[in-house]
Amino acid sequence: MEKKSIEQLQEIASQVRRDCLRMVHAVQSGHPGASLGCTEFFVALYFDQMHHDPAFNMDAKGEDVFFLSNGHISPVFYSVLSRSGYFPTEEMNTFRKINSRLQGHPATHEHLPGIRIASGSLGQGLSVAIGAAQAKKLNQDDHTVYVLMGDGEQEEGQIWEAAMYAAHWKVDNLIATIDLNKQQIDGPTKEIMDLIDLQAKYESFGWEVIHTKNGNDMSSVIAGLEEAKAKSRKGKPVMNLLHTEMGYGVDFMVGTHKWHGIAPSDEQLAEALGQLPETLGDY
């Protein structure tokens, strides 16, 4: 893959945000907030960091692999998969509609290329990613497994079972990321269930922890992923705490849980798209 400049990656991110908003608007359902907040991360992974093949093979032998645990941010996942060649961009028109491969939450059931596990019921993706990372070790496949989780999702108990396991089994070909947008459906995480100090929690569980302080700045996101990669394969799983703003890129959506799971109106869509240049052509 030809290396893209930061400017080119930012252009892709603008288009991905347009895709997310248009998908959610078209069906008047879905989760725009954290999709917008994680756009730089997804674009950096799929267009810069990961060695991956859009021809798609479920077993992912000889390539890096990504799992989305917080499946409700499917719009950004679908957009990035489509924009990197996994399926036609027109198919985004079918998001959340009957007979679609683009289910409300990602699924393998309809055989959408790029999806390797169903997610939506929270807390399960880290375990799956660890298993896939161990399969890579058994296959002597020296590629990396990535997984993204939400910060509210850290309230699920299974994650801490998985955190213990990954350190115990020295699953060091794994880079986990938490989208630290500090929001969940019912409000700020601090009010709903205070996560206190995720760095201290994961370090005490035996992980290497890094911060990506500006998760909505493409250079910072790439630097964070490169730091994480440099710290991988040293006996510990790596956690990347990605500080983002929910709804980033649209001024009236940014920084609030209110856009977690509601769709913009016609007027709001027009206003939002006015802030996001069309760079690759709308689907």
Added chain:
Amino acid sequence: MTNSLDLKYNYTEKKDTRSGFGDGFLELGRTNPKVVGLCADLIGSLKMGAFQKEFPERFFQTGIAEANMMGIAAGLTIGGMIPFTGTFANFSTGRVYDQIRQSIAYSGKNVKICASHAGLTLGEDGATHQILEDLGMMKMLPHMTVINPCDYNQTKAATIAIADHEGPVYLRFGRPSWPIFTDPAQKFEIGKAWKMIEGTDVTIFATGHLVWEAVIAEAALRAEGISAEVINIHTIKPLDTDSILESVFKTGCAVSAEEHQYNGGLGDSIAQTLARHNPAPMEYVGVDDSFGESGTPTQLLEKYGLNAASIITAAKKVVDRK
């Protein structure tokens, strides 16, 4: 009771079905390098120790964390592994239903969920551990194959067979020492009911430990002039509906026998088949909407009506209803 009876099957040895799993699993380790094991702190109980010792690089102790174990297993399939998870039936199903539903069944992952200590015959540990709802939970999941073999030999054969079956499987077995009455060289065919004894008056559909009770019941009924057909339903899903219907067309009535609740078990699957294609009188031998309790396996099977005597009573009753 069995001494005076002319049994169609006999045994010289008793063994636990979980040992059939353990021995089959070890054999798989030697023949299939893709087979990997996971266990949530019950390696001894599941008889997975020999595999772990011989193939430590393909065996993952997960600690007491069954939800995580199911997810790890799902992930291991991505890369071509064939994971076998091991814990008690209770912790293999109810505790982790959502993980199995989303990460394994809906995701179509090739995970073999191997569950020991199922049913009342777990014995003294009591109702917290005696799951009687697992077959129902597992058979309701789309894509899930559900298998409940009857003795050591059949459990070993089933364990080996499921490695070659692409897709999620729930394999249920148990703790007590139990007669070994099936052929050690049997070929296990998933989804194919096994007609063990021919008969004309009533069909007894049995699964798991209760197949042996059905063998005893058949001899006792025969001594009283009732000809019972005994069919071993080791695969509850997919159900061999052709064999079930063919038998009941002939006998005209049915008894189901299982170490499970009436609700959701083998009996419900048989009843559904009959209701749709050939309504016929039917009686259930199972647990009638109740939790278990502490006791020996024999005491519990008697108290909860899951032994040969209960099958005989049910068979006579259903024959009278024809």
